[in-house]
Amino acid sequence: MTAQIEVRDVTFRYPGGDRAVLDKASLTVEKGEFVAILGGNGSGKSTLCKLLNGLIPHYYTGDFEGEVIVENMRTLDCKVAELSGIVGYVYQDFENQIVSPRVLDDACFAPLHQGMTDYLERGHEALRSVGLDHRQDDFIWQLSGGQKHLLALAGILSLNPDIIIIDEPVAQLDPKHAREIYDILRSLNEQGKTIIVIEHHTEFVAEYAQQVVLMDDGKVLFKKPVKEALNEVELLLERQIFPPQVTQAASLAGVDGPLPITPDEAAKHFSGGVRPLPSETGPARTGGGEELVVYRDTGFSVNTITREKRRILDDLNLTIRDGDHIALVGNNGAGKTSFMKLMTGLVKPDLGEVMVCGERTADRPPEYFAEKVAYIHQNPEQMFIDDSVEKDVGFFMKARKTPDLEVRVEELLRQFRLEELRERDSRLLSGGQQRRVSLAIGVGMIPEILVLDEPTANLDIATRKQITRLLDELKHQLKAVVIATHDMQLACEFANRIIVMNEGRIIHDGDRDSVFGNARLLEKAGLIPPQVFAFSQSIGWEPPAYTVDEFVRRFAGKEAEHGVYA
Secondary structure, three states: OOEEEEEEEEEEEOOOOOOOOEEEEEEEEEOOOEEEEEOOOOOOHHHHHHHHOOHHHHOOOOEEEEEEEEOOEEHHHOOHHHHOOOEEEEOOOHHHHOOOOEHHHHHHHHHHHOOOOOHHHHHHHHHHHOOOHHHOOOEHHHOOHHHHHHHHHHHHHOOOOOEEEEEOOOOOOOHHHHHHHHHHHHHHHHOOOEEEEEOOOHHHHHHHOOEEEEEEOOEEEEEEEHHHHHOOHHHHHHOOOOOOHHHHHHHHOOOOOOOOOOHHHHHHHHOOOOOOOOOOOOOOOOOOOOEEEEEEEEEEEEEOOOOOEEEEEEEEEEEEEOOOEEEEEEOOOOOHHHHHHHHHOOOOOOEEEEEEOOEEHHHOOHHHHOOOEEEEOOOHHHHOOOOOHHHHHHHHHHHOOOOOHHHHHHHHHHHOOOHHHOOOOHHHOOHHHHHHHHHHHHHHOOOOEEEEEOOOOOOOHHHHHHHHHHHHHHOOOOOEEEEEOOOHHHHHHHOOEEEEEEOOEEEEEEOHHHHHOOHHHHHHHOOOOOHHHHHHHHOOOOOOOOOHHHHHHHHHOOOOOOOOOO
């Protein structure tokens, strides 16, 4: 095989940075490989990939040393526009790459603006390759989040690049769309394209990647075949990177020889008449607590740019009570975010009503409900107003003239482990740190109900564990917590009630057993259970295990120390 990419001893520091983001990083990628880059938040993964299409050092300037060779060309000697025909890059915030109002126009945008006469054919072919050809005449707002992600991919495919980079391909996607985008990447790889993904979800890495690159503190620690890499359990765990759940289970259960990295491999080790110990119960509901939020025949629509009404939510009937810890799940575009915004009063229903703590949201301004329902945005930056963590955390309380303001801010900084970050600008923190700040802001409002939109999106597994622990602590401070999530492991561990949405309607409301034991429901809502659940189910466990901890305890009577949500 031929080296298609060579990164040679690159060191890079952003302007004003106090440390190098890349530190003598070196990497070789062969033509036609499918490579997954693993590493914690801030390890340098995205910065490394921005070397490959010339964004560093041509767009993102800074102190740059070393050399990058792509297709036998030094990136220092090439323009970004020239490299974009060789290296296609779908960013983590992929919606910022969509620039046209209609689907086909966006797919054609790059070749059209590079003067290619066959731009229309390229756009059609790119849409076909990602399965969006039937949506070519639609407006962008008519697409779900998953379809927008596919459109961003089509936009780079229209230039027919040899190398495709995707940063966090499944971070904001429901499980069904996540698998679809990886299937497309596999198909492109089989056509000879080099695929590079930045990924935290090692289950996808095990199934789709051929090579794994591990990064830590700006250094490339290794590049190894996927099976060998994911068997480096101790090395990965030291860096708070968690192998697939079946690999963790095999390691903790004392499996000899190479550890399995897929459920099919694991079945050979765990099937064969082993009698597991009894199962464990999930989080329990407390029963008929005080009514906090009531939806009665509720519907909600938005006006489109063609002045037509588009129905988002329809016929909602639901009561949220004191003691409910709810996971709101469903595919992209199911209406989860709109459902949550209705209870904050930020949007008003156009059918039926929403009652919050005995008041109709239609009768009061949104600020009235801010002390009752705190809404934590999916993007934490939308909650940052001032120039420091300390000021952001205290902003709402200061505006409301909360007594003992300084004492309360100190308590929140301590609870959310933000004391050392108090003087930092919240917008410049890592993803996990920003999420902790947003939680502190929400709790600082002293609400009765906390509502969180995708609280673990874009976070590495270690940071997800931290956020999950904080959510568990908050259960005891608040009357109710509602999270919208694509993270099925979080739903299993956190929620005593799971509400499933599809196409703007509630199609199921129950506990985790009633959701994940219903194959028909999972298919309709585009949900995939945690890997260890599906695996234990496949080898005949009844009921299946929901976590690595539970699997190992039931199998071998051991206590897992490194389970994803241990």
